[in-house]
Amino acid sequence: MEEILKIEHLVKTFGSNEVLRDIDFTVSKGDVTSIIGASGSGKSTLLRCINMLEEATGGKILYHGKNILAGEVNEDQYRTKVGMVFQSFNLFSNYSVLDNCIIGQTHVLKRSREEAEKNAMEYLSKVGMAQYIKAKPRQLSGGQKQRVAIARALAMNPEVLLFDEPTSALDPEMVGEVLDVMKALAETGMTMLVVTHEMAFARDVSNRVIYMADGMIEEEGTPEKIFTSPDSPKTKDFLSRFSAKNV
Amino acid sequence: MTIAEMNFFQRMLYILERYGSSLAKGAATTMAIAIICTLLGCVIGFAVGLIQTTEPHKKDGIVKRGILRFVKVVLTAYVEVFRGTPMMLQAAFIYYGMSQLFNINLGMWSAAIIIVSINTGAYMAETVRGGILSVDPGQREGARAIGMSHFQTMLLVILPQALRNIMPQIGNNLIINIKDTCVLSIIGTVELFFTFRSISGALYTYFEAATVTMIIYFVLTFVCSRILRFVETKMDGPSNFDLATTDTLAFTSGLTRYDANKGGTF
Numbered sequence: 001m002e003e004i005l006k007i008e009h010l011v012k013t014f015g016s017n018e019v020l021r022d023i024d025f026t027v028s029k030g031d032v033t034s035i036i037g038a039s040g041s042g043k044s045t046l047l048r049c050i051n052m053l054e055e056a057t058g059g060k061i062l063y064h065g066k067n068i069l070a071g072e073v074n075e076d077q078y079r080t081k082v083g084m085v086f087q088s089f090n091l092f093s094n095y096s097v098l099d100n101c102i103i104g105q106t107h108v109l110k111r112s113r114e115e116a117e118k119n120a121m122e123y124l125s126k127v128g129m130a131q132y133i134k135a136k137p138r139q140l141s142g143g144q145k146q147r148v149a150i151a152r153a154l155a156m157n158p159e160v161l162l163f164d165e166p167t168s169a170l171d172p173e174m175v176g177e178v179l180d181v182m183k184a185l186a187e188t189g190m191t192m193l194v195v196t197h198e199m200a201f202a203r204d205v206s207n208r209v210i211y212m213a214d215g216m217i218e219e220e221g222t223p224e225k226i227f228t229s230p231d232s233p234k235t236k237d238f239l240s241r242f243s244a245k246n247v
Numbered sequence: 248m249t250i251a252e253m254n255f256f257q258r259m260l261y262i263l264e265r266y267g268s269s270l271a272k273g274a275a276t277t278m279a280i281a282i283i284c285t286l287l288g289c290v291i292g293f294a295v296g297l298i299q300t301t302e303p304h305k306k307d308g309i310v311k312r313g314i315l316r317f318v319k320v321v322l323t324a325y326v327e328v329f330r331g332t333p334m335m336l337q338a339a340f341i342y343y344g345m346s347q348l349f350n351i352n353l354g355m356w357s358a359a360i361i362i363v364s365i366n367t368g369a370y371m372a373e374t375v376r377g378g379i380l381s382v383d384p385g386q387r388e389g390a391r392a393i394g395m396s397h398f399q400t401m402l403l404v405i406l407p408q409a410l411r412n413i414m415p416q417i418g419n420n421l422i423i424n425i426k427d428t429c430v431l432s433i434i435g436t437v438e439l440f441f442t443f444r445s446i447s448g449a450l451y452t453y454f455e456a457a458t459v460t461m462i463i464y465f466v467l468t469f470v471c472s473r474i475l476r477f478v479e480t481k482m483d484g485p486s487n488f489d490l491a492t493t494d495t496l497a498f499t500s501g502l503t504r505y506d507a508n509k510g511g512t513f
Contacts, residue, residue, distance in 0.1 A: 051392060053388055053391065053392065055305060071306070076394045076395070076396050077394065078394075079391065079392060079393065079394040080393065080394035083392065083393070084392040086385065086388065086389065086392075088385050089385075089389075090383075090385040090386060090388055090389030090392075091389065092386060092389060092390070092403075092404050093383075093386070093408060094404065094407045094408050094411070096488075103403060104393035104394060104395065107395065107399055107403060108393060108394040108395055108399070109394075130491065131490045131491050132488070132490065132491070133491050134488045134489055134490075134491060135488040136484060136488070139488055149389075152393065153392075153393070156393055156394065
């Protein structure tokens with residue numbers, strides 16, 4: 001499969017604190033990769049480095065072979081291709097649901113308002129939020145906000161979508177509606193990189209699981225491999241803590 | 248009946264009758280200066296506040312960083328000096344300084360507008376900086392993540408929200424300006440307070456003239472604060488929203504609707 005992102009020896013330090021050490025992995029077209037691991041293992045930082053919200057300290061992030069860290073790709077254009085869904089939604093509170101999904105298209109991609117609206121409506125329908133186009137973010141529930149945030153990211157027609165713990169800020173009864181949307185999205189062949197604590201999602205939806213510990217990739221493999229017979233004792237130990245939660 | 252024979256209310260009526268048009272003119276001047284200067288002050292405040300909250304890009308060269316640093320120092324000095332000295336003295340300093348040092352005679356209007364605007368700008372700069380900092384950092388990240396440039400992020404996402412957050416403070420500034428234009432009487436601007444002094448000087452009716460002028464000031468500020476409150480409510484938009492008709496949307500998008508049981512329908 002065609003490689004979209006290739007991460008080589010990625011390092012990120014905050015002062016003397018090494019958050020990411022020597023991360024290597026590849027994201028190919030159509031991959032649905034789940035990144036799991038304890039809090040503080042560097043999962044979110046990794047995602048934020050890939051989206052350049054954090055500046056990596058060392059290493060390379062190759063996007064179709066071009067190193068984005070060396071400025072070989074325009075940062076803003078790159079971000080339109082690598083979308084991001086945040087734990088805290090980050091919908092623009094000064095715009096309606098529809099405008100949230102349009103503003104990036106019209107101002108960044110320079111699409112016409114008409115075209116942008118059509119595209120936005122398509123994705124808002126897909127996430128089941130088409131009825132709410134006139135609402136402001138503050139009028140929505142957490143699950144609804146996250147579905148709009150997914151539609152906003154998709155409306156830019158990205159190649160890869162990064163999810164940074166998309167269900168962690170949600171009430172338990174809202175987690176399902178967001179995971180359903182993500183599952184449906186995965187089935188369309190969208191390339192996704194998902195940092196998650198939802199083990200059921202990692203096991204059932206993704207085709208690859210990365211387990212991170214202490215800023216490093218401890219183990220990487222198919223969900224079957226990671227969840228049934230992990231090689232590393234650390235992975236085994238981490239997953240055993242979830243067994244009680246009926247994974 | 249002479250003024251000496253009148254009672255309090257008759258004197259007030261007499262003042263209104265005889266000097267009504269002067270008071271109206273003074274009030275109009277006061278309002279014009281206050282509104283124009285608050286608006287200009289906002290423009291200055293937004294410009295300064297924006298620069299103050301700009302962080303140098305990591306890839307920027309030493310020259311660019313140096314310029315930004317220098318500009319920030321100059322602007323901080325501007326803010327501190329104009330917040331830290333009385334506007335009455337600033338008025339005298341600028342008005343007489345310009346004529347003595349540069350032989351420039353600022354007219355009454357331009358002097359008034361320059362002084363009040365830059366004074367308001369100094370206060371607004373801090374207000375805007377606070378307004379920008381009060382916007383959730385997630386808003387910036389959300390904007391950057393869909394590829395907006397720093398400029399687009401500020402213009403489309405951060406500043407509109409900052410503006411809404413600082414609306415009460417802008418209203419405050421307008422009301423302060425309506426009252427504080429009275430210090431411009433020191434350079435001879437014929438505004439409401441100047442009119443009060445002329446009337447009381449001519450008739451020796453300080454109490455009545457003061458009462459009339461105070462009432463006018465209060466009406467002006469009260470009306471303004473109500474109007475601004477109304478604008479704030481407008482900016483918030485309706486507290487309810489209508490659900491769009493699903494059928495029409497499904498028709499335009501050519502897609503089926505979300506089924507809560509089945510999840511998304513991609």
